[in-house]
Every structure is written in structure tokens, then in C-alpha cells.
Amino acid sequence: MLEFMQQLINGFSLGSIYAVLALGLAMVYSTLGILNFAYGELITIVGYTMYFATQAGAPFLLAAGLGITFAAIASLLMQLALFRPLRGASFVTLLFASFALSQALQGVFRQAISPRARGIAVPEIFSTFVTIGDIRIGFLTIATLIIALTSMGILAVFMRYSRSGLQMRAAAIDLTTTRLMGVRANRVILGAFAISGILAGIAGVLWMARTTQVTPTSGFTPILIAFIAVVLGGLGSIPGAVIGGYIFGVLEVFLQAYLPIGLVPFQFAMALIAVSVLLYLRPEGLMGKRIEEKV
Amino acid sequence: MRRYGSIRGAGVSALTTTALMLIVVLPFVLFGGKSLSSTAVIFLINVTLVIALQTFVGNSGILSFGHVAFMGVGAYVTAWLTIPPELKSNQLPELPAFLAEARWGFFPSLLAAAFVSALFAAIVGIILVRMTVNAMVMATLALLLVMYSVWLNWSTLTRGSSGVFGIPRETTPVLAIAVAVVFIFVARLFKTTRIGLQLRASREDELSSAALGINVRRVRYIGWVFSAALMGAAGSLWSFNIIAFDPGQFSFAMTFALLAMLILGGKESVLGAVVGAAVVGLVTESFSRIEQGVSVFGIELPRITGTVQFVIALLIIIALIWRPDGIVGRREIEDFIPPLAAWLRRSQGQSEDSASQKLTQSPEEADQGSSSDFILQGTGMAKSFHGVKAVAGIDIEVKRGEILGLIGPNGSGKSTLLNLISGLTNLDSGQVLLAGRDVTGQPSHIVAQQGLARTFQNIRIFPHLLVVENVFAPPRTTAESGHLSLKQLGLLDLRFTEANTLSYGMQRRLEIARAMGTQPSVVLLDEPAAGMNHSESDILLSDIRSLAVHHGCGVIIIDHDLRLIMRLCDRIQVLEAGKTIAVGTPTEVSSDPVVLAAYLGDVPIEINEPPQGEISLAAKEN
Numbered sequence: 001m002l003e004f005m006q007q008l009i010n011g012f013s014l015g016s017i018y019a020v021l022a023l024g025l026a027m028v029y030s031t032l033g034i035l036n037f038a039y040g041e042l043i044t045i046v047g048y049t050m051y052f053a054t055q056a057g058a059p060f061l062l063a064a065g066l067g068i069t070f071a072a073i074a075s076l077l078m079q080l081a082l083f084r085p086l087r088g089a090s091f092v093t094l095l096f097a098s099f100a101l102s103q104a105l106q107g108v109f110r111q112a113i114s115p116r117a118r119g120i121a122v123p124e125i126f127s128t129f130v131t132i133g134d135i136r137i138g139f140l141t142i143a144t145l146i147i148a149l150t151s152m153g154i155l156a157v158f159m160r161y162s163r164s165g166l167q168m169r170a171a172a173i174d175l176t177t178t179r180l181m182g183v184r185a186n187r188v189i190l191g192a193f194a195i196s197g198i199l200a201g202i203a204g205v206l207w208m209a210r211t212t213q214v215t216p217t218s219g220f221t222p223i224l225i226a227f228i229a230v231v232l233g234g235l236g237s238i239p240g241a242v243i244g245g246y247i248f249g250v251l252e253v254f255l256q257a258y259l260p261i262g263l264v265p266f267q268f269a270m271a272l273i274a275v276s277v278l279l280y281l282r283p284e285g286l287m288g289k290r291i292e293e294k295v
Numbered sequence: 296m297r298r299y300g301s302i303r304g305a306g307v308s309a310l311t312t313t314a315l316m317l318i319v320v321l322p323f324v325l326f327g328g329k330s331l332s333s334t335a336v337i338f339l340i341n342v343t344l345v346i347a348l349q350t351f352v353g354n355s356g357i358l359s360f361g362h363v364a365f366m367g368v369g370a371y372v373t374a375w376l377t378i379p380p381e382l383k384s385n386q387l388p389e390l391p392a393f394l395a396e397a398r399w400g401f402f403p404s405l406l407a408a409a410f411v412s413a414l415f416a417a418i419v420g421i422i423l424v425r426m427t428v429n430a431m432v433m434a435t436l437a438l439l440l441v442m443y444s445v446w447l448n449w450s451t452l453t454r455g456s457s458g459v460f461g462i463p464r465e466t467t468p469v470l471a472i473a474v475a476v477v478f479i480f481v482a483r484l485f486k487t488t489r490i491g492l493q494l495r496a497s498r499e500d501e502l503s504s505a506a507l508g509i510n511v512r513r514v515r516y517i518g519w520v521f522s523a524a525l526m527g528a529a530g531s532l533w534s535f536n537i538i539a540f541d542p543g544q545f546s547f548a549m550t551f552a553l554l555a556m557l558i559l560g561g562k563e564s565v566l567g568a569v570v571g572a573a574v575v576g577l578v579t580e581s582f583s584r585i586e587q588g589v590s591v592f593g594i595e596l597p598r599i600t601g602t603v604q605f606v607i608a609l610l611i612i613i614a615l616i617w618r619p620d621g622i623v624g625r626r627e628i629e630d631f632i633p634p635l636a637a638w639l640r641r642s643q644g645q646s647e648d649s650a651s652q653k654l655t656q657s658p659e660e661a662d663q664g665s666s667s668d669f670i671l672q673g674t675g676m677a678k679s680f681h682g683v684k685a686v687a688g689i690d691i692e693v694k695r696g697e698i699l700g701l702i703g704p705n706g707s708g709k710s711t712l713l714n715l716i717s718g719l720t721n722l723d724s725g726q727v728l729l730a731g732r733d734v735t736g737q738p739s740h741i742v743a744q745q746g747l748a749r750t751f752q753n754i755r756i757f758p759h760l761l762v763v764e765n766v767f768a769p770p771r772t773t774a775e776s777g778h779l780s781l782k783q784l785g786l787l788d789l790r791f792t793e794a795n796t797l798s799y800g801m802q803r804r805l806e807i808a809r810a811m812g813t814q815p816s817v818v819l820l821d822e823p824a825a826g827m828n829h830s831e832s833d834i835l836l837s838d839i840r841s842l843a844v845h846h847g848c849g850v851i852i853i854d855h856d857l858r859l860i861m862r863l864c865d866r867i868q869v870l871e872a873g874k875t876i877a878v879g880t881p882t883e884v885s886s887d888p889v890v891l892a893a894y895l896g897d898v899p900i901e902i903n904e905p906p907q908g909e910i911s912l913a914a915k916e917n
Binding site: 035095103108220 | 356357358421422425426427428429430432433434436437440441444445447448547551554555558562602604605607608609611612615616619
């Protein structure tokens with residue numbers, strides 16, 4: 001029971017990173033219908049920023065702040081340089097274009113930095129443990145939970161109570177109508193990309209604090225998990241993305257903890273198969289609505 | 296199989312594409328020496344891989360990241376079947392006996408690879424086709440990863456990351472050419488078969504293809520399995536050339552390379568697959584030479600590694616911005632050679648004409664005797680959206696050969712009613728009988744297959760298909776009925792035009808032709824004359840009258856032009872706020888005080904002008 005509780009907290013902690021990741025991806029998808037494959041490279045950018053900043057002697061928190069800033073800027077640049085020229089293109093074209101961008105960026109990292117992993121120095125406190133009653137939990141696990149929940153809370157307040165948030169929610173429902181109401185589409189879209197970049201930045205910092213190293217393909221696993229969480233939660237649903245992230249996080253931790261040794265290598269595959277079964281039962285995802293097109 | 300007669304055209308097209316490919320490849324093979332000849336073989340293998348991918352991605356419009364998994368299945372099956380037993384016992388000692396002993400030849404292994412791959416796809420596909428299109432794309436990505444981790448970890452069968460070696464190299468240029476040619480033909484023919492056409496229709500408009508009787512999940516499933524079979528065979532061919540491989544080869548780099556070829560060339564065209572494989576192959580080849588360091592005009596360029604992927608990625612981005620549909624776009628080779636296209640069309644036209652001459656009279660006309668029965672009966676139909684009662688208990692019925700007008704103010708539930716009848720929206724309560732059969736709660740493609748056809752308020756043709764393909768996509772349409780329908784709506788001369796290039800009025804007519812081609816017993820027309828001027832809509836409505844008489848089908852028509860509705864319809868049903876407020880002949884309805892008050896304001900409408908004019912003219916044509 002104790003172990004179960006411990007695993008549950010670990011699962012929720014990992015799940016909150018996934019939730020933040022998925023949330024950033026879902027922000028752009030719900031506004032523009034773009035699944036941005038190069039979103040994963042934002043995580044890599046956070047990693048390299050933190051690597052160079054800490055190398056230059058910056059304290060961890062400053063490095064993290066820089067990482068988030070650079071991720072947000074990179075996210076805006078993606079919109080301006082790639083998605084805006086492709087406005088009006090089909091879902092497939094946009095997805096593939098972002099896939100190509102992701103490959104190109106990986107090429108740049110490989111050429112400009114190194115194909116090999118770079119270690120990121122993290123504060124020692126991250127590897128300490130906190131004991132609450134009989135449960136021993138890593139400091140990082142708790143910090144992750146708090147940071148992720150706070151960020152999502154701030155975003156929720158922003159979306160609900162600010163004018164820009166209202167405009168973004170309106171754009172997510174119907175971008176054309178929102179424009180006709182006098183909202184400047186470019187501003188809303190850039191806003192969505194900025195939030196997406198900031199969320200990727202926060203998730204990236206949490207991710208790097210765990211993995212403590214960055215490679216040109218560091219963005220691969222995060223984007224994949226974000227995709228899975230978003231589909232599981234229901235494409236287009238923002239709360240769905242968060243729920244999908246948590247479910248996948250808990251699923252991963254529990255599979256790792258309770259799977260027989262021989263099957264551990266298939267852990268990821270198993271998680272995907274579990275998700276597929278869920279999707280078979282509910283093809284539109286957990287929070288997704290069956291879309292009834294107006295005819 | 297019923298088809299619209301261009302299988303021969305597809306064959307000729309494939310033949311020409313093959314000729315083009317051979318012109319490119321043969322000089323390398325014949326005069327290029329060993330190194331260039333092997334480059335040609337790699338190109339040909341890429342052609343097969345990309346074509347296999349194109350069969351699904353191009354026709355269904357659904358991006359698949361997962362096809363490389365099938366390539367892996369094909370390659371591993373080939374490894375199990377063809378590596379000499381003594382080598383196999385070293386690498387994979389725990390392989391089941393029947394595989395450990397196996398020593399198959401080239402073609403049997405190729406077929407086995409295709410078969411196993413198709414079988415695997417058939418299982419995966421059951422889950423996949425249930426999803427929405429975007430979720431499906433993500434699921435194919437998951438498939439790629441699951442299979443990658445299986446290859447990596449199921450070492451009994453795959454030897455994990457060390458990979459397998461020792462497949463006999465059997466890929467001579469001749470053999471590679473032979474397989475590539477078969478692939479070109481198979482893919483080009485598939486595109487033209489009824490299933491391929493329906494798959495393309497679902498790519499263009501999923502909803503309206505279902506409303507015309509196409510079982511979208513079924514055609515996607517068939518396309519998926521078929522494409523996986525090709526991919527398995529192509530993977531087998533690939534492994535015969537590379538002879539040793541490991542799981543790393545079935546991951547993202549390969550997926551990216553193949554998708555790049557496909558999308559750069561033009562994903563909706565078989566020719567595009569060939570062109571894409573050639574262009575990307577050329578770029579890869581030249582850059583990998585640069586990577587090894589070359590001297591240009593005596594200047595030694597520095598060695599740069601890892602540029603290939605980067606350059607291809609950049610190329611893709613530029614190409615997508617410049618030409619979103621790829622280098623050749625949607626065109627096949629005949630579209631680049633006007634005389635060939637003209638010849639193909641002429642010969643197809645002839646075969647169609649001879650087919651349509653067999654038609655003496657519409658089969659529906661024979662059972663006009665039962666015309667007093669209602670062909671469509673809806674009772675107590677109701678539907679609410681978030682508490683708003685869009686349709687609140689409506690009865691509707693129409694006889695064979697009868698035209699029922701449905702009028703009412705905006706938001707009175709007219710379009711919702713049509714959606715409920717055609718199964719696009721689920722009923723909350725009520726019942727729909729079509730030709731005596733209960734179709735309540737059936738999905739729209741089943742309702743359509745029972746004999747219901749419809750058009751849409753906002754035109755929903757298949758924009759990038761030809762006019763003739765639009766008409767022949769629905770399963771109920773036969774060579775004769777489709778041809779007749781094109782003729783009756785005046786589209787015969789335009790039948791080889793791409794549908795989205797038609798004028799607005801013609802697009803509306805095409806939508807009606809597509810519906811009438813299915814030989815419906817009931818047809819629903821949602822504002823067919825919207826946006827037309829008076830003379831255009833006069834002609835259209837007289838055509839509708841003659842079609843209804845000719846086919847003996849019931850027609851339900853929504854239109855806002857009361858002048859036309861009053862003249863055209865046998866009966867009129869007036870809706871308001873989701874309820875029927877009047878039913879009757881035009882004269883009855885137009886003098887009904889409830890209708891006048893609720894719908895028309897208190898102004899009486901004039902139907903003084905004699906309604907007979909065009910109607911009798913139309914009747915004479917039959």
C-alpha cells in the first residue's frame with residue numbers, strides 16, 4: 001500500500017510534466033488545427049540553453065529562465081517563418097512541414113553543437129528526499145508537481161479572466177468568426193504560439209532536471225508523449241490534453257513498477273497498446289466530442 | 296466489379312510512367328558500371344517503397360508514419376525465410392524449427408512478406424479505422440514506435456540491436472525493374488478501381504461520400520491492408536538488396552526519407568512517387584558525395600557530415616511553401632502529354648457510349664404501379680441540440696414520382712430534418728421507413744445504400760476529382776445510370792474536367808447528377824437553386840421535375856424561392872419552430888391562414904401565373 005502511494009505520487013509528478021507538455025501542444029492545435037511536430041525541438045532548445053548558461057556560470061534558476069524565454073521566442077519564430085507562409089494548407093501538409101522543420105533543427109544541433117550528449121549541471125538538492133510520514137519522495141518529484149500545477153493554474157486564470165484569454169478561447173471555437181468580430185487573428189495566433197512556447201519551456205526545464213543531459217534528439221520522446229496525451233484526451237480539447245498527460249504519466253510509472261522483468265523493455269509499447277485499446281473504445285478520445293459537422 | 300471503364304486508361308498511364316522510369320534508369324544500368332548500376336537499383340527499390348506508401352497516403356489523404364513498420368515486417372520475414380540455416384542457427388538459435396530450416400527463394404519470400412504484412416495490418420487496422428483522421432495519423436506514429444521497440448527487444452526473432460545478416464543478395468537490376476513495374480501498374484490500377492475511387496472520394500469529403508453510400512471505414516481498411524501488403528513486399532525487396540539490417544533502419548530517418556519522396560513528388564499521384572524518389576535520391580546521392588569531400592573547380596571542399604537529412608528537410612519546407620501539392624501535383628503522366636490524354640478520353644467515351652446504348656428505359660419506370668405507396672415515411676421525428684428542439688415531432692412522407700416542397704423560416708428545422716432522414720444526425724425519437732424498410736438509427740452510408748440520395752446546402756462535391764469520378768464514386772451507380780445522369784444534367788461534355796473548376800451553377804448540377812446516378816428511390820435536395828439567377832433556376836427545376844418523373848423517385852426539396860416551389864411541387868409541407876404547421880397542395884398551403892401569418896407575414900403570395908409552362912415542356916421530353 002505504501003509502495004502504491006509512493007508510485008502514485010511519482011506517477012502524478014511525471015504526469016504533470018506530460019500534462020504541461022501536452023497543454024502546450026494543444027494550445028496551438030485548438031486555435032489553428034496544427035499539430036506542431038517541431039514542438040519537441042523546443043524542449044531541446046531549453047536543454048541547450050540551460051547547458052550553455054550553466055557552463056557560463058549562471059545559476060540554475062537563471063538558466064531555467066533563459067531556457068523558457070528562448071523556447072517562447074523559438075515558438076514564435078516557428079509561426080512566423082513556417083506556419084504563416086503555409087496558412088490555409090491542409091492538416092497533412094502542416095504536420096509534415098513541421099516534421100521537416102524538426103528534422104532540420106536536429107541537423108542544426110548536430111552540426112553546430114555535437115551529435116553527442118551534453119550534461120546539464122543540476123543543483124544537488126534535486127537528488128535529496130523528503131519524508132512525509134512513512135512515504136519518502138524525491139525533492140524533484142514534489143517540485144515538479146508544484147511548478148506544473150501552478151503554471152497550469154495561472155494559465156487557467158489567464159484564459160478565463162483576461163480579454164486575451166477570452167479571445168483565444170473564442171478563436172479555438174471558430175477562428176473565422178472571431179476575426180469577423182474584430183479580433184486580430186495574427187495577435188491571437190502569436191499569443192497561442194507564445195503560450196505554447198512558454199509551456200514547452202517549463203516542461204523542458206522539468207524534463208532536463210530529470211534527465212540532466214541534452215542531445216540533438218532530446219525532443220523526440222517529449223513530442224511523442226505530448227502527441228499521445230493529446231490524442232488520448234481528445235484532439236482539440238484542452239482539459240483533455242491535461243488529463244491525457246496525467247493518465248499516461250501514471251500508466252508509465254505503474255508499468256515500470258509492476259511489469260514482470262522480462263516485459264520491462266516493452267514498457268513503452270505496452271503503454272501505447274493500452275492507449276490504443278482506450279481509443280478503440282472511445283475513438284474521439286476521453287474528453288473529445290464527436291464532431292457533428294454542420295451541413 | 297462495376298467500374299466506370301478507365302481500367303485500360305490506367306494501364307496505359309502506368310505503361311507510360313514505366314517508360315519514363317526506364318528512360319531514367321536504363322542508361323545507369325547499361326553504361327554506368329557497377330556503382331551507378333547499384334544506385335539505380337536503390338532508386339528502383341525506393342520507387343516500390345514510396346508507391347506502397349502512396350497507395351494509402353495518396354488515396355486516403357491520411358498521413359501514415361507507420362508504414363515503415365510494415366517494411367520492417369517484410370524485411371524480417373524475408374530474413375527468417377532466406378538466411379541460410381547454418382548462419383541462422385548462429386544468429387537466431389531460438390527461432391521456431393520451421394523457420395530455422397527455411398530456405399526460400401526470392402519470389403516466394405516476397406509474397407510471404409506481403410502476406411504477413413497484410414495480416415498484421417488487418418489486425419491493426421481494426422482499431423485504426425475507427426478513429427478520426429487526425430487521431431489516426433497519431434496512431435500510425437504509435438505503430439511505428441511499438442514495432443521499433445518490438446524489433447529492438449524481441450531478440451529471439453530479431454537479435455535485437457545487433458541486427459541480422461546473411462540474406463542472399465538477389466536484386467539484379469532486371470529483377471528490381473520488374474518489381475517496380477508491377478508496383479506502378481498495381482498502384483495505378485488500384486487508384487482507378489471502385490474501391491480506390493471511393494477512397495479518394497472519402498479523402499475529398501468524408502461526410503458527403505458517406506451520405507452517398509460509401510462505407511468510408513471499409514474503403515480505408517481495404518486501402519490500409521492493401522498498401523501494407525505492398526509495403527511488406529517492398530521491404531522484402533529492400534532486404535534482398537541490403538542483406539544485413541538492424542531495427543534502427545525502421546525508424547524515423549527512413550519514415551522521413553520516404554514521406555519526403557512522396558510529398559515532394561506529389562502524394563496523390565503514382566507518377567509523383569516516381570519523380571519524388573528520383574529527386575530525393577539525386578539530392579541524397581550528391582550530398583553524400585559532398586559529405587565525403589569533393590573538389591569543385593580545384594577547391595577542396597571541407598568534409599561535412601550529416602548534411603543530407605538537413606538539406607532534404609530544408610528542401611521539403613521550401614517545396615511545401617512553393618508547391619503544397621508536390622512537384623507533379625495531382626497529375627498523372629497523361630496530364631502532361633495532351634495527345635495521350637485526348638486519346639484516352641476518346642476511347643473511354645466510346646466505350647461509355649456503347650454501354651449506355653444498352654439502356655432502353657429506366658428500370659425504375661417498370662414498377663410505377665406501386666406509386667401510390669409512400670416510398671419514404673418519417674413518423675414522430677425529433678431532435679434537440681443542447682435543449683433547443685430543432686425538430687419536435689415531425690411526420691413526413693413522399694410517394695414515388697412525387698415532389699414534396701419543404702419550406703419554413705430560417706431555423707425552422709428543414710435542414711435538420713433532411714439530416715435526420717439521411718442518417719447524418721441521429722434521431723432522438725421517431726422512425727424512418729425507406730421503401731418499407733426501417734432505416735432508423737442506421738449510419739448514413741447504409742441509408743444511402745438502401746436508396747436514399749441527397750445534395751447539400753453548401754455544395755459538397757469531391758473538388759479534386761473529375762466530374763465523371765464524382766458521379767461514379769457512389770456504390771449504387773452503374774455504368775449506365777451514371778452516364779445517363781451526366782447526360783440528363785448536361786454534364787457529358789464536361790465529364791473529364793476537374794470538379795472544382797466548374798462554374799457554381801454547374802457544381803450544383805453535378806451534385807444532383809451524383810445523387811441521381813445512384814438510382815435513388817428518394818432524393819433530398821437542400822436548396823439546389825441557391826445562388827442561381829432566375830433563368831438558371833428555372834431550367835434546373837424543370838430538370839428536377841423531369842428527373843423525378845423519369846426515375847420514378849420521390850423528391851424532397853428545400854428552397855427559399857417560393858415562386859419556384861409553388862410551381863414545382865406536388866405538395867408542400869410548411870415547418871415552423873421544428874413543427875409542421877401545414878401540409879397540402881400549393882394552392883391549399885398558400886391560402887392557409889396559419890401559414891400566411893407565421894411564415895409569409897400577412898401578405899398573400901401570388902401564384903396567379905400559370906404553373907404549367909415549363910412543367911409540361913419537361914414532361915414532353917420523356
